[in-house]
Amino acid sequence: MKFIRNIIKPQDKEDEEFYVALKKLLGFRPKNINYYKTAFIHRSIKVLDENGNPINYERMEFLGDAMLGSVIAAFLFKTVPDGNEGYLTQMRSKIVSRNQLNTLGKELDLIRFVKSTISKNRMGQNIYGNIFEALIGAIYLDRGYRYCEKFIDKRVINAFVDIPSLxxxxxxxxxxxxxxxxxxxxxxxxxxxxxSGNENIRHYSVKLVIDGKVISKGRSTSKKKAEEIASKRIYFVYQDEIKNML
Amino acid sequence: MKFIRNIIKPQDKEDEEFYVALKKLLGFRPKNINYYKTAFIHRSIKVLDENGNPINYERMEFLGDAMLGSVIAAFLFKTVPDGNEGYLTQMRSKIVSRNQLNTLGKELDLIRFVKSTISKNRMGQNIYGNIFEALIGAIYLDRGYRYCEKFIDKRVINAFVDIPSLxxxxxxxxxxxxxxxxxxxxxxxxxxxxxSGNENIRHYSVKLVIDGKVISKGRSTSKKKAEEIASKRIYFVYQDEIKNML
Structure with missing residues (x-):
C-alpha cells in the first residue's frame, strides 16, 4: 500500500491544475484542497491515513448524501408551501435519485478528477453520482453548510430541479x-x-441545432432516448422562457 | 375551520408562558415563536394559512428529519474516523430510530405543548418523535442550521448517543x-x-436509588424492562466515569 502523502501532495503543477479546475467548478476558492482530493479517490487506490484508515470517497459520499438531503428538503419546504410531507418526500427522492445524480456527475465531468487503478468503465454507472455526493461532502468539510447550500443551489436546484417536470x-x-x-x-x-465507439451495444448521438448553432447534445442506446436527453438539457437552459409559453 | 390567527396569536399570557418554556427547552431565545407553534399543532386542529394550506407539524417534521439526518451524519463522520460508510449509515439509523426519537420527545415532555382536538392517547406512540423532529424543523426556520446543530448536539448527541452502546x-x-x-x-x-394506573396492561415502575437518593426512574410492562430503562438513564448521566471503569 502506498502512503497517502504520495496522493495528497503530488507535483505542484498537478495540484495547481486541480485547484484551478476545482475553483471553476465550485464557484469559490477551496480552502483545504485535501478534502477534494479524497472525494475523488476510488477505493481501488489503497491508501491509508496516519491512523491506518483507508482514504477514499466513500465516507464523504455518506456525508454529502446527508447534506444534499437536508438542503433539498429545505428548498422544497420553502418552494412548495402547499405540498404535504408525502409530496415533499416523493419530490426529494426524485431530485436525489441515483439517475439524477449520475447525470449531474456526468454533466460536470467529475470523472476527470478520479484517481483509480481500475478503468473508468469498470467502476459502474453510479460512480458519477457517488463522486458528486462526495464532492458535496468535501465542500461541507472545507467550507461548511452555507457553501454546500450555495453549491447545491447552483448545480442541482437551478440547473436541474423543475417541479412540473418532476x-x-x-x-x-x-x-x-x-x-x-x-x-x-x-x-x-x-x-x-x-x-457506438468501442462499445458492444449500439449507441446514438444527437446534436440539437437551433438557428444553425449546436445548442446541446445527447447520447444513448436509442435515437429517441438520445433526442430526449438533448431536449431535456435545452429545457433546463431555457425553462423560464418555455414555461411562459406553456 | 378556524382561522390560523386564532391559534398563532392567543392570549398574551399563554404566549408568554410558551415563550418562557420554549427558551428553557431550546437553550436560546426563539426569534419567531410562530414556527414553534406550528411544530406543535396536530392535524386534528384544522387550521389554514392565508393561502388555504393546512398548518400542522407534519411538513416541519419532514424538514426536521432531514436536518437531524445531516447533523448526525457530520457528527458520526467526525467522531468515528475508522467507520466505513456502511457502519456510519447503520449507526445513524440507530440514533434516529423511531424508538430513540420517541424516547427523546418523551424525556423533553414535548407533548405538553401539543394542540389537538383528540386525546393524547389516541395520537399513537410516534407523536413524541414526530414533534421532536418538527421542533428541529422549527429551529431551522427560526435560527438556521447552526442552531439546529447546537440543539441536536445538546439534546441528542450529548444526552443519548453513545457509540459503544449503539x-x-x-x-x-x-x-x-x-x-x-x-x-x-x-x-x-x-x-x-x-x-398500572388506569391502563389495561400491567405496568411497573422502578426508582433507582443510590446512597439514599432517587437518581432515576423507569416504567414499563415488565420489571426487567423498567429496571433497564432506569439503568440506561443513569448510564447516560455518568457515562464518562463508567467508561473509565470498564
Missing part, C-alpha cells in the same frame, strides 16, 4: 422543444447519427 | 450500573412496584 407533467421534452421553436420561429434540427 | 457492546445497563456501584462502593437499590 411531477411528470412533462411527458416529452422533445415535443416541448419543437413547440417552443415553432412558436418563437426558431429553426430546429436534430442531427442524429450512430456513435 | 454497537450493542453493552448488553445490560442494569449489570453495568451494579458493577459500577460495587467498584465505587456506592449503595444501590432498585425500588420496583406495580404502577
Amino acid at each position: 411531477e411528470n407533467k412533462i411527458t416529452s421534452y422533445k415535443g416541448l422543444i419543437i413547440e417552443w421553436c415553432q412558436k418563437t420561429k426558431k429553426n430546429l434540427e436534430f442531427q442524429t447519427y450512430e456513435d | 454497537e450493542n457492546k453493552i448488553t445490560s445497563y442494569k449489570g453495568l450500573i451494579i458493577e459500577w456501584c460495587q467498584k465505587t462502593k456506592k449503595n444501590l437499590e432498585f425500588q420496583t412496584y406495580e404502577d
Whole structure:
C-alpha cells in the first residue's frame, strides 16, 4: 500500500491544475484542497491515513448524501408551501435519485478528477453520482453548510430541479422543444447519427441545432432516448422562457 | 375551520408562558415563536394559512428529519474516523430510530405543548418523535442550521448517543450500573412496584436509588424492562466515569 502523502501532495503543477479546475467548478476558492482530493479517490487506490484508515470517497459520499438531503428538503419546504410531507418526500427522492445524480456527475465531468487503478468503465454507472455526493461532502468539510447550500443551489436546484417536470407533467421534452421553436420561429434540427465507439451495444448521438448553432447534445442506446436527453438539457437552459409559453 | 390567527396569536399570557418554556427547552431565545407553534399543532386542529394550506407539524417534521439526518451524519463522520460508510449509515439509523426519537420527545415532555382536538392517547406512540423532529424543523426556520446543530448536539448527541452502546457492546445497563456501584462502593437499590394506573396492561415502575437518593426512574410492562430503562438513564448521566471503569 502506498502512503497517502504520495496522493495528497503530488507535483505542484498537478495540484495547481486541480485547484484551478476545482475553483471553476465550485464557484469559490477551496480552502483545504485535501478534502477534494479524497472525494475523488476510488477505493481501488489503497491508501491509508496516519491512523491506518483507508482514504477514499466513500465516507464523504455518506456525508454529502446527508447534506444534499437536508438542503433539498429545505428548498422544497420553502418552494412548495402547499405540498404535504408525502409530496415533499416523493419530490426529494426524485431530485436525489441515483439517475439524477449520475447525470449531474456526468454533466460536470467529475470523472476527470478520479484517481483509480481500475478503468473508468469498470467502476459502474453510479460512480458519477457517488463522486458528486462526495464532492458535496468535501465542500461541507472545507467550507461548511452555507457553501454546500450555495453549491447545491447552483448545480442541482437551478440547473436541474423543475417541479412540473418532476411531477411528470412533462411527458416529452422533445415535443416541448419543437413547440417552443415553432412558436418563437426558431429553426430546429436534430442531427442524429450512430456513435457506438468501442462499445458492444449500439449507441446514438444527437446534436440539437437551433438557428444553425449546436445548442446541446445527447447520447444513448436509442435515437429517441438520445433526442430526449438533448431536449431535456435545452429545457433546463431555457425553462423560464418555455414555461411562459406553456 | 378556524382561522390560523386564532391559534398563532392567543392570549398574551399563554404566549408568554410558551415563550418562557420554549427558551428553557431550546437553550436560546426563539426569534419567531410562530414556527414553534406550528411544530406543535396536530392535524386534528384544522387550521389554514392565508393561502388555504393546512398548518400542522407534519411538513416541519419532514424538514426536521432531514436536518437531524445531516447533523448526525457530520457528527458520526467526525467522531468515528475508522467507520466505513456502511457502519456510519447503520449507526445513524440507530440514533434516529423511531424508538430513540420517541424516547427523546418523551424525556423533553414535548407533548405538553401539543394542540389537538383528540386525546393524547389516541395520537399513537410516534407523536413524541414526530414533534421532536418538527421542533428541529422549527429551529431551522427560526435560527438556521447552526442552531439546529447546537440543539441536536445538546439534546441528542450529548444526552443519548453513545457509540459503544449503539454497537450493542453493552448488553445490560442494569449489570453495568451494579458493577459500577460495587467498584465505587456506592449503595444501590432498585425500588420496583406495580404502577398500572388506569391502563389495561400491567405496568411497573422502578426508582433507582443510590446512597439514599432517587437518581432515576423507569416504567414499563415488565420489571426487567423498567429496571433497564432506569439503568440506561443513569448510564447516560455518568457515562464518562463508567467508561473509565470498564
